[in-house]
Amino acid sequence: MMDVRTGSHEIDILTIRLSGRLDALEATELRQLFNDHLQDGQVNLAIDLSELEFLDSAGLAALVKGMKDARAAGGDLRLVWPRSADAKRILELTSFDKVFTFATSMDDLLAQW
Amino acid sequence: MADSSVLLLESNHLALRTIGPWLSERLAPLPDEVAAPVRGQIELAVHELANNSIDHAKSSGLELSADIDGDELVVVMTDSGLPFEADQVSPPTEPQVRGYGLMIIEQIATAIDYRRQDDQNRWTLRFSLDSTAFH
Incomplete structure (x- = not known):
């Protein structure tokens, strides 16, 4: 008879909510924030963009850098979709909608991790 | 009196936040159902162009103008920064961290349209005011 064993484990995921504008002015601070958490061994980052109104290429670059660093450390950086059509559009224009893992809510993002 | 269609920006990222409100003023003559769907996308493109001027052309300041031309908005940006070298810009390879401004x-x-005239960079961007062109 097949031997089935089940188990569960918990993973530590840091959740961060961003709102307003994520542009060149804010990107440096966000990069530092990601870097600080990764240095502390926090390699799973769930970023809620649902209340983000404006995202530019510098903000996007901060998210991409965080994702690459998190994945290199064995974790990931995943995103909750922005509700703003304009903020969502830049992710589609750059094809990063196919690179990041997304969910429509933080609950869904954490549940599918 | 200064032409209200012209926006002078200092060369810093905080100054870029005035682009959105300025564009809203420029689009104000249009019905809201025309301007609202396109305003955010046009702001993003102009923001990226001005950002490139600050980060790559190292300009000390820049000037923007915007005029409605039929069913298009024409935005012109001039700066006295370094010339744009098209052959030094290549589309990013995913998931590269930088280089998405021009692609956007x-x-x-x-x-x-880009021209180098009298030691100035002159960019002209045309945007459709038909929101279906953005999707």
Whole structure:
């Protein structure tokens, strides 16, 4: 008879909510924030963009850098979709909608991790 | 009195936040159902162009103008920064961290013209005011 064993484990995921504008002015601070958490061994980052109104290429670059660093450390950086059509559009224009893992809510993002 | 269609920006990232409100003023003559769907995308493209001027052309300041031309908005940006070298810009390879500004502009604007005149960079971007052109 097949031997089935089940188990569960918990993973530590840091959740961060961003709102307003994520542009060149804010990107440096966000990069530092990601870097600080990764240095502390926090390699799973769930970023809620649902209340983000404006995202530019510098903000996007901060998210991409965080994702690459998190994945290199064995974790990931995943995103909750922005509700703003304009903020969502830049992710589609750059094809990063196919690179990041997304969910429509933080609950869904954490549940599918 | 200064022409209200012209926006002078200092060369810093905080100054870029005035682009959105300025564009809203420029689009104000249009019905809201025309301006609202396109305003955010046009702001993003102009923001990226100005950001490139600050980060890559190292300009000390820049000037923007915007005029409605039929069913298009024409935005002109001039700066006295370093010349744009098209052959030094290549589309990013995913998931590269930098280099998406021009790619974003090219996908939003319907036409882009760049000229170097009198030691100045002059960019002309044309945007459709038909929101279906953005999707």
